[in-house]
Amino acid sequence: MTERLTIRRPDDWHVHLRDGDMLRLVAGHTARQFARAIIMPNLVPPVTEAATAAAYRDRILAALPEAAAFTPLMTCYLTDASDPAEIERGHAEGVWVAAKLYPAHATTNSAHGVSDIRALTGVLETMQRIGMPLLIHGEVTDPAIDIFDREAVFVERILAPLVRDYPALKIVLEHITTEEAASFVREAGPNLGATITPQHLHLNRNALFAGGLRPHAYCLPVVKRERHRLAVRAAAVSGSPKFFLGTDSAPHAIGRKEMDCGCAGIFNAPFALESYLAVFEEEGAIERFEGFASEHGARFYGLPLNEGTVTLAKGKATVPERVGDGALSVVPFHAGETLGWRFAG
Numbered sequence: 001m002t003e004r005l006t007i008r009r010p011d012d013w014h015v016h017l018r019d020g021d022m023l024r025l026v027a028g029h030t031a032r033q034f035a036r037a038i039i040m041p042n043l044v045p046p047v048t049e050a051a052t053a054a055a056y057r058d059r060i061l062a063a064l065p066e067a068a069a070f071t072p073l074m075t076c077y078l079t080d081a082s083d084p085a086e087i088e089r090g091h092a093e094g095v096w097v098a099a100k101l102y103p104a105h106a107t108t109n110s111a112h113g114v115s116d117i118r119a120l121t122g123v124l125e126t127m128q129r130i131g132m133p134l135l136i137h138g139e140v141t142d143p144a145i146d147i148f149d150r151e152a153v154f155v156e157r158i159l160a161p162l163v164r165d166y167p168a169l170k171i172v173l174e175h176i177t178t179e180e181a182a183s184f185v186r187e188a189g190p191n192l193g194a195t196i197t198p199q200h201l202h203l204n205r206n207a208l209f210a211g212g213l214r215p216h217a218y219c220l221p222v223v224k225r226e227r228h229r230l231a232v233r234a235a236a237v238s239g240s241p242k243f244f245l246g247t248d249s250a251p252h253a254i255g256r257k258e259m260d261c262g263c264a265g266i267f268n269a270p271f272a273l274e275s276y277l278a279v280f281e282e283e284g285a286i287e288r289f290e291g292f293a294s295e296h297g298a299r300f301y302g303l304p305l306n307e308g309t310v311t312l313a314k315g316k317a318t319v320p321e322r323v324g325d326g327a328l329s330v331v332p333f334h335a336g337e338t339l340g341w342r343f344a345g
C-alpha cells in the first residue's frame, strides 16, 4: 500500500481569489498547494483591462506569506465591448495568459459577460492567431432551458460551432459536470481541453438536498445526476491530456451562502489535493494523479512543467467547520469530514 505520494508541483487551472480581506484570507491556501494558478477575473468591477489585471496580480502577491513561491496567471474578462487590440497588447506584455468567456448572467459576477458570442468575432480571431487560450463557463442562460441541461445545451449550441469555426483556437471548457461535456471534449481535437473540480467528482445532485437544503453544496454549474458524476470521474482518471485540475475554489462569506438567495460557489482550496487524491485512490488510478494535477494543464497552455515536488501522506486530515473569523468566515468543502491523505508539503 502506498504510504506517501510525491508528485511534481501541481497547478490550479481555475481559481477565484477575490480581493481585499477575502483575498488575504484565501490566497495562502492556494499558494500552499499549487505553484501557479489561473486567476478568474470576475471581480466587481470585472478585470477587463491589462492595467487592472497587473494591479490585481500585485495585490495577490502582496497578500501571500513572504516565503510563498506562487505565480498568479491572470485572465481577461470578456465583454461585448472587448477590444482585440487591448487583448493582444496585454498578452504580448505578459499580463494575461488567457481570456474568460462568461455568458452574461450565467454565474457569479457575470452581468458584464458576453450577451452574444458573435460580438467576439474579432477577439476570437486575434486569440486564435496569437495562441491565447479561451476559457469558457459553458452554460446557456436561456431561462426556458432546465438548469440541469444548460451545460449540455451549451456544448451542442455554442461550443460545437465555436470549435468548428476556430479550429486553431485553444479552448478550455471549465468545470465540466456532464457526460455530454466529457465526451465532447474527449472526441474533439487537441485544442479543446477541460478542467474538473473536486466537487463535481465527489457530489451528485442529491448532495443539494441531503437531509435538508445544503447551500454549501451549491455551485455553478450545479452538480448533476450520478451518471454524470461517474462520467466526469472517468474523464479525470482516464490519463487523457485533455482533462486537468481546476478547483474552481470560489469562496463566499458564510452569510452570503446561508441566506434566502445564497451565492453559488464552493471553497475547496484548503484541502484541494487531498480531495482530488481521494477520488484517484477510489478509482484505482493513483499513478495517473500526477498527470492530471501537474502535467496536462501546463502542456495544454504551452507552459513549462514546474520544478520541485509536493508530497501527500496517508493519514487523517480533518477539515475544519470554518476558515476565517466572524463575518468573513467561509465554510470549506468537506467541512467536518476526515480525508484519508494529508498534504505534507
Ligand SMILES: NC(=O)N[C@@H](CC(=O)O)C(=O)O
Residues within 6 Å of the ligand: 016, 042, 107, 108, 109, 137, 218, 219, 220, 221, 248, 250, 251, 264, 265, 266
Ligand atoms: N463556480 C461558482 O459557483 N461560482 C464562481 C463563478 C464560476 O466559476 O462560475 C464564483 O465566482 O463564485
Ligand SMILES: [Zn+2]
Residues within 6 Å of the ligand: 107, 137, 174, 175, 220, 221
Ligand atoms: Zn464558472
Ligand SMILES: [Zn+2]
Residues within 6 Å of the ligand: 014, 015, 016, 040, 248, 250
Ligand atoms: Zn469559477
